[in-house]
Amino acid sequence: MKRDQGYNTRQKEKLIDYLVRNKEKHTNVQEISIYLAAEGTPVGTATIYRQLDKLVESGTVRKYSFDGKVGACYQYIDKEHECHEHFHLKCLVCGRLIHLDCDHLMSINRHIEEHHGFVIDPSQTVFYGRCADCIRAEAEAEDRS
Amino acid sequence: MKRDQGYNTRQKEKLIDYLVRNKEKHTNVQEISIYLAAEGTPVGTATIYRQLDKLVESGTVRKYSFDGKVGACYQYIDKEHECHEHFHLKCLVCGRLIHLDCDHLMSINRHIEEHHGFVIDPSQTVFYGRCADCIRAEAEAEDRS
DNA sequence: TTGCGTGCAAAGGTTTTGCATGGCA
DNA sequence: TGCCATGCAAAACCTTTGCACGCAA
Numbered sequence: 005m006k007r008d009q010g011y012n013t014r015q016k017e018k019l020i021d022y023l024v025r026n027k028e029k030h031t032n033v034q035e036i037s038i039y040l041a042a043e044g045t046p047v048g049t050a051t052i053y054r055q056l057d058k059l060v061e062s063g064t065v066r067k068y069s070f071d072g073k074v075g076a077c078y079q080y081i082d083k084e085h086e087c088h089e090h091f092h093l094k095c096l097v098c099g100r101l102i103h104l105d106c107d108h109l110m111s112i113n114r115h116i117e118e119h120h121g122f123v124i125d126p127s128q129t130v131f132y133g134r135c136a137d138c139i140r141a142e143a144e145a146e147d148r149s
Numbered sequence: 150m151k152r153d154q155g156y157n158t159r160q161k162e163k164l165i166d167y168l169v170r171n172k173e174k175h176t177n178v179q180e181i182s183i184y185l186a187a188e189g190t191p192v193g194t195a196t197i198y199r200q201l202d203k204l205v206e207s208g209t210v211r212k213y214s215f216d217g218k219v220g221a222c223y224q225y226i227d228k229e230h231e232c233h234e235h236f237h238l239k240c241l242v243c244g245r246l247i248h249l250d251c252d253h254l255m256s257i258n259r260h261i262e263e264h265h266g267f268v269i270d271p272s273q274t275v276f277y278g279r280c281a282d283c284i285r286a287e288a289e290a291e292d293r294s
Numbered sequence: 295t296t297g298c299g300t301g302c303a304a305a306g307g308t309t310t311t312g313c314a315t316g317g318c319a
Numbered sequence: 320t321g322c323c324a325t326g327c328a329a330a331a332c333c334t335t336t337g338c339a340c341g342c343a344a
Contacts, residue, residue, distance in 0.1 A: 050327080122281060125241065158299060161299085200299090
């Protein structure tokens with residue numbers, strides 16, 4: 005994880021500003037691009053991608069991508085309020101992000117380290133799936149049909 | 150999950166044949182395309198995607214898609230040999246993707262479902278961290294400095 | 295014969311890259 | 320001044336779609 009050593013440019017500043025102000029949600033390049041343009045400070049797509057890459061590289065931003073046509077999502081990592089000790093569940097249906105404090109789960113960390121020689125970084129890892137609400141909603145939709 | 154009701158065509162047969170013979174590994178559309186062409190029985194890309202979609206739909210094939218430039222991965226589901234769904238580990242340092250077949254880990258699925266009402270989708274979930282090689286390399290770099 | 299399957303090419307969308315220019319330090 | 324950053328357009332990729340033709344049942 006490298007240090008952030010780049011120049012401070014207007015574009016970079018605006019991008020980070022946007023990410024910080026939206027740190028509780030996911031964004032994608034398209035959203036960022038549209039938003040910054042609307043603010044009167046447009047930033048080229050290529051620049052957004054390049055800056056984002058660096059931010060991910062330096063550990064400032066989290067990138068995740070899953071199946072779908074939306075492309076990758078990005079989220080600013082709030083280092084002060086970041087929860088390093090638990091995993092996150094994200095519902096693919098409603099988009100809700102669930103913080104999961106659970107000792108049992110932390111044991112998988114040890115298991116993987118001991119048996120697979122791999123050290124998981126919980127702050128970077130998100131479990132994707134369906135939350136209880138959406139599962140119920142789907143079941144009901146099933147019944148109706 | 151629908152029944153497989155399509156016609157039996159040469160292309161479909163060849164595709165399934167390839168998937169079955171490579172059921173212990175992941176493939177992608179590009180690989181399939183190149184392989185089938187090399188075998189003297191080329192199949193159009195569009196057809197591969199369309200057939201694959203149906204196979205995923207009918208539960209014959211598993212599709213994984215996540216971060217990376219490789220596109221989605223596909224794997225035949227060997228129903229008789231109870232080939233498990235598995236998780237993926239991705240090294241944040243070297244970028245390597247590790248396929249993790251491990252019963253112990255699948256149990257976390259059950260745990261989360263039972264205790265947290267959340268159903269994880271392993272095909273969309275990737276554990277991020279550091280692989281054994283990179284941990285060793287980092288330790289050595291540490292020593293040197 | 296009917297209608298699904300196929301192949302090609304074109305389109306769509308996301309991300310990357312080449313290159314000349316601009317701007318930070 | 321020396322480099323890195325930026326923008327634009329083009330390219331690269333993966334995947335989907337339209338359409339005419341082929342082929343299984």
